[in-house]
Amino acid sequence: MxxxxxxxxxxxxxxxxxxxxxxxxxxxxxxxxxxxxxxIGWSGFLDILGSERILKSLQLSFSTAFFAALVNLIFGLLLAWCLVRYQFPGKKLIDALVDLPFALPTAVAGIALTALYSPNGWIGQYLDQLNIQVAYTPLGITIALIFIGIPFVVRTVQPVLADIETELEEASTALGANRWQTITKIILPILLPALLTGFALAFARGVGEYGSVIFIAGNQPYETEIAPLMIISYLEEYDYESATTVAVVMLVISFAFLLLINLLQAWASRRTGRTAP
Structure with a gap:
């Protein structure tokens, strides 16, 4: 043969x-x-995982990463749309600034955001007058994750959006569809696999983010202490069992969530006939 x-x-x-x-x-x-x-066995594993401090840190890491990815999903799509469909002064500069979180060291980003949003910072001093505190709160953590996650959505959606021919929109309008129907029935189904990919990447980056978060978080136990910081703290104390337990829980939850996103991508790709990026 x-x-x-x-x-x-x-x-x-x-x-x-x-x-x-x-x-x-x-x-x-x-x-x-x-x-x-x-x-350490199941009993030891559950004893460590039963700690309220660990559960709070896991809840904070995953919730802030999810909301930050959701915000990036919406505004990343709008930013990609503007960069692809419109011409305006400073477009190339804004396009280059999108990649800044990739190049900027995460510690520098954390220090810069803390300087902006602390109670005596450039923006924080005005928010403080309105009794709005950003730094050292979960809101500050979410803002930091939005900052480092926005490029994942924009750079994932942008090339797919650029490949969509404007003739599709024109044909939809000629057949009597209004603008909202064109967006929801024509454009969004095509962009759905790319949007899911960008959301998954931003979420995964946010869950494991450390450098840009610890400065603006304040690291208050039970309130603004993220799971990666708990892992670092346990490693510094040579408590490898607790560190690996937290890491395994993060690994399992992240893998299950990303697997769900991949299944949704496959489903959306079959519907649109396009391959997810």
Missing amino acids: SRRSTVIPGFGLSLGFTLSYLSLLVIIPLSAVLIKSFG
Whole structure:
């Protein structure tokens, strides 16, 4: 029996290298975390996880990451729309500024946001007069996660939006659809896989974010203490069991959420006939 030829030769070697590379960088380290955590047994695992301080930090990390990703989903779409569909002065500058959170060190971002929103900061001093406190609150954490997550949505949606032909909108209008119907029936279904991808990336980045959050959070136990900070604190105390327990819980929840997003992407891609980015 003749062997079927492929366009790209060396598939077996490439697959082996890919699996080895993935195992060394992802599978083996994650397996070590799981083994270390489950080594204390289910009773020890549940005792650590039953700590109110840990539960509060997990709830804070996932809730703020979710809301920040949701805000980025809405305003990232609007920003991508403006950058693709309109011409205006300073467009290239704004387009370049979108990538600034990628290049800016997270600690610098955290210090800058704290300087802006602290009670005596440039913006915080005016918010303080209205009895609105941003720094050292969950709201400040959410703002920090919005800042570092916005590029994921914009850069994921922007190329897909650029590929949508304006003739589709013109045809929809010619057939009697109003603007709202064109957006909800034509544009959003096409953008849905990209929007879900951007949301998932922003959420995943927000859950594990550390540098830009610890400065504006204030790190108050039970109130503004995030889960990554708990992991760092346990590691500094050589409490590896507690650190790996928190890490495993974050890993499982994040994996389940991202798996759900991938299933939604596949469903949306089948409906629109487009491949998710």
